[in-house]
Amino acid sequence: MKSIVLDAQGITKSYNGKKVLDGISLQIRSTDFYVLMGPNGSGKSTLLSILAGTNPFDTGCVKICGDDISQGRLEARKHIGYVPQENFCSDFLTGRENLWYFADLLGLPKSQAKAEIEKLLKMMDLEDEADRRVAEYSGGMKKKLEVATALLGDSEILFLDEPTTGLDPTVRKDFLSLVQEINKQGTAVLLVTHIGEDAEIASRVGFMIQGEIVAEGSPEELKEISGLKSTIIVDATPRSEELMLLLASLSGDCIVIERGESFELTCEEPRGMVPKIVNMLQESGYNMHRVGTRPPSLDDIFYKLTACPIGGEA
């Protein structure tokens, strides 16, 4: 049954007179794996901290499993599993000791706490490392341990604040699979990120800029809305602003961004563009290394729908 776990209506928040969140409403169901994407400063972490009950807000209402979270009420917090950006588990304690700390804070009976801790250590594949101090853990292991602390007790929704930052690609992929598995087992997930790849496995994605959610839907729906068919990758030297302008001038509806070693063009109608680009590069005397296409990523779709690069500032 798809029950509403999180219901936020009209959330506003200002810092020093500047509006950071502008009337945001969001509903998350028990089966949702919701990823909120936005560039730095878009307000996504502020929103997450408000929804997790750690940050007061100006107006609006947040209900977790029907319980109002405002006014510091503790009841709604029973259902929240929150993992902030920083590694909050103590380096001086072992993984198991950290889990016991949070289980005791929640007041779990000893037998229940023991069973849950062992189950979570197994789920996170931390059984063999459970009695080592967290100081000896890798970044990925620390993140898994923190997710385990968030799943203790009656957590109905898992809030993850940029959990993959600093993780290498393989660990990131494993971590996201784990979160997906947790979601499949019945815990709703709300993850905020500025990395498009993190959102590929989500059931719903929200695009956030300047304190507002401007687009929402499944990755497929967002792709449909954006109208993007494919992204063209151009790797040519010398890489210059002039080349970027030349690429942009080839078609009015193309957006050109520099990503790593290459330029990427997202166009609504990419057909016929590749020969045009090849000709242009040859005529202008550029050394062409690669011109190819790939399906549009959520980063591309974000850029297309918000006109704001995900890696930039909101």
Place this chain on the structure above:
Amino acid sequence: MSGISQIRASFIRSMRIFLRDKAIIGSSIMMPVFFLIVLPIVFFQHVPMEFMPALRGFLVVAMITLLIMSTAISNLPGSIAADRDHDLYSKLSSMPVNPVYECLGRVVTVFVFSAIGSLMVIVLGLTMGAELIVTSFDLLLIVGLASVIILCSSGVGLLIAGVVKSESAAAHVGVAIVMFIYFIGIAFPYSDLPELLRPFVHVNPICLGSNMIAVLTVGEELVGYNPFNFTDVSVMLLLTSLLFIIGLYVYSRNCWRR
């Protein structure tokens, strides 16, 4: 039930950290132990032998007070600031946890850690010839007075933790305050203090508590005055309660985010 469980969780966690962090052990326990051994060698060379046991006894009391202050005023805010740096309070704020209970767990840690350290200092002091003469009733009173010192120091520590955000700054501010209190009202007997500094002792619950313990253990002669009077006792209890409550309030308000 849940309150007790939260106090216990917080106590066990911070106790483990205090016992495993070499910096905390070093500054809270090893430093007083070191002074207990070294100071008599440096300063007591010309003291007549008959005064030595009492003087060593006074030094034991001073070192216990230093140990408590170092734990509560420097290491408590230092560990809180470290948790703040690591966003622990964001996590705790999202949980059904009462800040007061969580804080009390930390204060219980200061009590237990100080008790362990104090026992070590007392045993070492007695081994080195310190004379501490106490009756059973005095012992109870001394434990009570030590508790007042711990509560007052914890209040100051929580205030620092609530105001100073970075770990190193919190610990440094704490050390500065500890040194200030130690040299103005604890290191030297009241009778040896300059007239100008004596009023400070009467408005500082930590100095008053330390002097009261010294009077009970080594005698009024060495301390130079009897702090067991209505004014000093009232000031000590009132200011301790006030500092602890304000510290608890500032900690709950500034460290926690809700």
